[in-house]
Amino acid sequence: MNRELKWPHLKGLYELYITGQTSDSILKNAFVRSLKNRKLIGPKPGRLNTLMDKPGYKAYYEAKFLPAYQRYVTFLEANNIPLDGRQRFDEYDLETFAFIVERKDEILESVPSIRQFSSRVFHEKGSKYLEDHPGIASTVLRLLGLDSFPGSDPKENQWxxxxxxxxxxxxxxxxxxxxxxxxxxxxxxxxxxxxxxxxxxxxxxxxxxxxxxxxxxxxxxxxxxxxxxxxxxxxxxxxxxxxxxxxxxxxxxxxxxxxxxxxxxxxxxxxxxxxxxxxxxxxxxxxxxxxxxxxxxxxxxxxxxxxxxxxxxxxxxx
DNA sequence: ATTCCAATGGATTGGCATAT
DNA sequence: ATATGCCAATCCATTGGAAT
Missing domain, CATH: 3.40.50 (Rossmann fold)
Structure with missing residues (x-):
């Protein structure tokens, strides 16, 4: 169920779909390896570090990935977030970003501390997630149009x-x-x-x-x-x-x-x-x-x- | 024990050189 | 022309040591 794919993996799989090959190093991800084991992708002969698609990959990608990937790209472009392969957010984060944008007005009425924000909105990842992942935190701030989270005022914001x-x-x-x-x-x-x-x-x-x-x-x-x-x-x-x-x-x-x-x-x-x-x-x-x-x-x-x-x-x- | 910070490591990008 | 190789710049996460 949870593919635990980060942006570089999503991007690499898309490149594999569009061009039939990629030199992105995405095989460290267990899900991507499972695609290799299922012979949907494989190493390109004579090319170290390059993956190519195999028969069935295109159809598989269209069924399992393409709509989501297109949604992600549309969302990121609409919100001026670079589609840079160095971004480390995963699909969970992307879903959460969309949620944040949808709830923007409500959130801006009283922005909680970064800990509380992390714990409520990135619930499954815990209260320290945003502090430990400054890249993701800055994306969240960008979505909200803020410079920083308010100081860690202990007063409980109730949402x-x-x-x-x-x-x-x-x-x-x-x-x-x-x-x-x-x-x-x-x-x-x-x-x-x-x-x-x-x-x-x-x-x-x-x-x-x-x-x-x-x-x-x-x-x-x-x-x-x-x-x-x-x-x-x-x-x-x-x-x-x-x-x-x-x-x-x-x-x-x-x-x-x-x-x-x-x-x-x-x-x-x-x-x-x-x-x-x-x-x-x-x-x-x-x-x-x-x-x-x-x-x-x-x-x-x-x-x-x-x-x-x-x-x-x-x-x-x- | 927790917080802070600088160094380190993994990875992509984009420009340019080189090979086919 | 097009694909590939190379490299410095860049970004992000992690780590380990110093400070509190």
Missing amino acids: RFVIDPPSPKLIVLCENIANLKRPWIAIAHEIELWYVGGSNTAILENISFDKLQLPLFYCCDWDQDGIDIYKRIYKIFAEKGKDIGILTPYDQQAAIPEVSEKHESRWKEVDMVKQWPAHPFNAEQVELLSKLFRNKQWIEEESQDLVELLRYNELIKA
């Missing part, structure tokens, strides 16, 4: 990003920001999306009652952190007399080990259901929680397609 279609049928509150980066999907299905940064749930306490007329659901990682946040949110809304459900993952095969480089949320000593005796989970959810707990696994929010997820939970028609 609530909303994707709002004209006449929403239900509201989905997302733990992670991924779904809000593809607003057209939610808009097409008349779903209103909210993103409330990580554990920044306090902001929900001030939501007025008239926003709570629609059915409300929470979409999150199924891990200790995700369920903990759900518990907090559930309480906040319960005090307003409003129920919020949690979306059950449809692809439960997507469960992955709870310990990895990128993931640190482990289940506590006792089963979630015992941690939260008055829980609102249904039978399937209880069963899933105890299975994840037993197997020391979690399910990533992004592994579940939003539309499929809502179908599975019988919130939109199949």
Whole structure:
């Protein structure tokens, strides 16, 4: 799923598509190597350091890469970002750039510190990402038309990003920001999306009652952190007399080990259901929680397609 | 322990020389 | 003409040591 391709790789693959060869050194990337293993690309005979395309590459590229690459180029050109092969952003960053531009006005109303910005908008890469990658930070500043991020004022800026279609049928509150980066999907299905940064749930306490007329659901990682946040949110809304459900993952095969480089949320000593005796989970959810707990696994929010997820939970028609 | 900074290394670019 | 080779300039990420 995640190809982890940086701009030089994307550029090299495009050159391979257009000219049939490239001398860009892109083979260090595992995904590019997999294309070599699949004989879609290979070394050019007699040419050290040059790759050439093989039969099938063009069709493959057109199906898997060309539309995205064209979108990226259009976006970068429209925003005066050089298409220089020395840029180090990847596809995730590009998606995030587009999101930033879309939300520019909202962001400029109160620009948070670079740490907070990194942690909320580049959520999956962490709070230090922008500081550690000055090239990407300067691209973000360029997109926003700013010289620098405000100083690290500890005052918590509270954001609530909303994707709002004209006449929403239900509201989905997302733990992670991924779904809000593809607003057209939610808009097409008349779903209103909210993103409330990580554990920044306090902001929900001030939501007025008239926003709570629609059915409300929470979409999150199924891990200790995700369920903990759900518990907090559930309480906040319960005090307003409003129920919020949690979306059950449809692809439960997507469960992955709870310990990895990128993931640190482990289940506590006792089963979630015992941690939260008055829980609102249904039978399937209880069963899933105890299975994840037993197997020391979690399910990533992004592994579940939003539309499929809502179908599975019988919130939109199949 | 964390922050800062200069050196280092990996890689591309663009101009020019050279080979086919 | 066109492709390839070479190289200094440039950009970015990483590293390691000094400062706080």
